[in-house]
Amino acid sequence: MKVLICAGPPTSGKTTVLKQVVKKFKDEGKRLAYIKIDVQFTEEDEVFRKQFDIPTKKVYSGELCPDHCNVMIMGDAIHWAMENNTDILFVETAGLCLRCSPYVESALGMVVLEATSGMNLPKKIGPLLGLADVAIITKIDLVSQAEREVFRANVLKASKVDIIETDALHGINIGRIVKRINDANDISDSLLLKGNPPVGVCTICVGKKEIGWQKHFGVVRPLEGDVFYRGE
């Protein structure tokens, strides 16, 4: 079984790209499963189930950080997909915090970026791009060819990934994405995150609302100076 983990900032076009890709694989007769991780609302699982008649699931991360949640549930999700005799499992992440990356070794990591975003975006999103295997640049129909080329160069400057540019709404270059997924390896038994998550579990994530490092525990930092550990 192959596992595709799709990440990217909100509204970058992850769902649109995945819909086109799933449609192509479906036409090829592949057995697919889809799981969507989001914070508090998503209906993509319903959409994929109705439109493509494939097993789907949704996970609300709620109080957990979505990428932490992703780590917690991924093992079960792969097990679930295997039980369904899946050829390819699609995992669409919430794509909110840009410090973590949800990619797992031996799964294909795909980041979706829009050509219309700032030219410096590739520098800002760290491991989300740096640890991806392939970067999909969407909405290329909305910018000039020159801007497309410069954005592409900035992505490559930040990370040596494969790049596929697409206008997913009109199905442009979807064939190349499908080919890239077909070329990916099967998932291995030992599942490891590609990147290190941020240090510690933060007290803000678990619901402490007070402002100021003095109110928090674990790894904290003042305005001036380095991070340090505070606690037992």
Place this chain on the structure above:
Amino acid sequence: MDINYLEIIGGYGRHGAEEPVRKVSLKMGDIVSIVGPTGSGKTELINDVERFADDNTPSRRRLLIDGKSVPEESVGDPSKNPIALITQHTNFLSDLPVQEFLEIHASIRQAGHTESVIERTLDFANQLTGESIILDSAMTELSGGQTRALLIADAVVIGNSPIILLDEIENAGIHRTKALELLKNYRKIFFFVTHDPRIALLSDFRIVMKGGAMQKIISRNEKEKKIAEGIKKMDDVLSDFRAKIRAGDSLEEDEFERRMKELSYN
């Protein structure tokens, strides 16, 4: 990339019927325009050319360069892309300063001597605009005309592309006549999507679009060449009056009459 000729192999129109024009052949130096009402598929046709369509776009057209479809490697790598498309965009979304943007683009398209390339690009663009483009300003601050002028200059000078596609160059608030004059100095294959008779009659032939399909090809004959001269004069008169209004001048009746008379005596 050296190119001798380019062919478009006809596909299907919007309702699935075969396009009446089965093949268009162009050699280096040819100028072709694409005409037809709004929604007839003009932009789609040049998009097919820009994407090296190979039976993989909705129209199922194919593009052949020197008789062959284009290998995927050159589709991915911008420095090998022989085609530049200037779309109808009249604003940039890129938040970089003009200088930095052009530097990056020049370094992708042609290594070395970036400085002189940027100078030539800016000089080309500024001949087409009312107000000069300043290198320090952000791309997003440029006006519609400045944006379009810079896109054309960038495609011709930095892109150095042998095939250039221009979508409705007339609607951009640039010096259209000057643009045509400058472009004619370059030996390339030009596609003009246009509603403008002057531009349409400048081309060697024109592709007529209807219902998403290439309907027919009209070659410019001797009669049309003569008419083109007349249209050019009419257009110049109109351009001069437009320039006066733009410059904040008032129009004088005797000058108007004189110009109209000149037209009818010619």
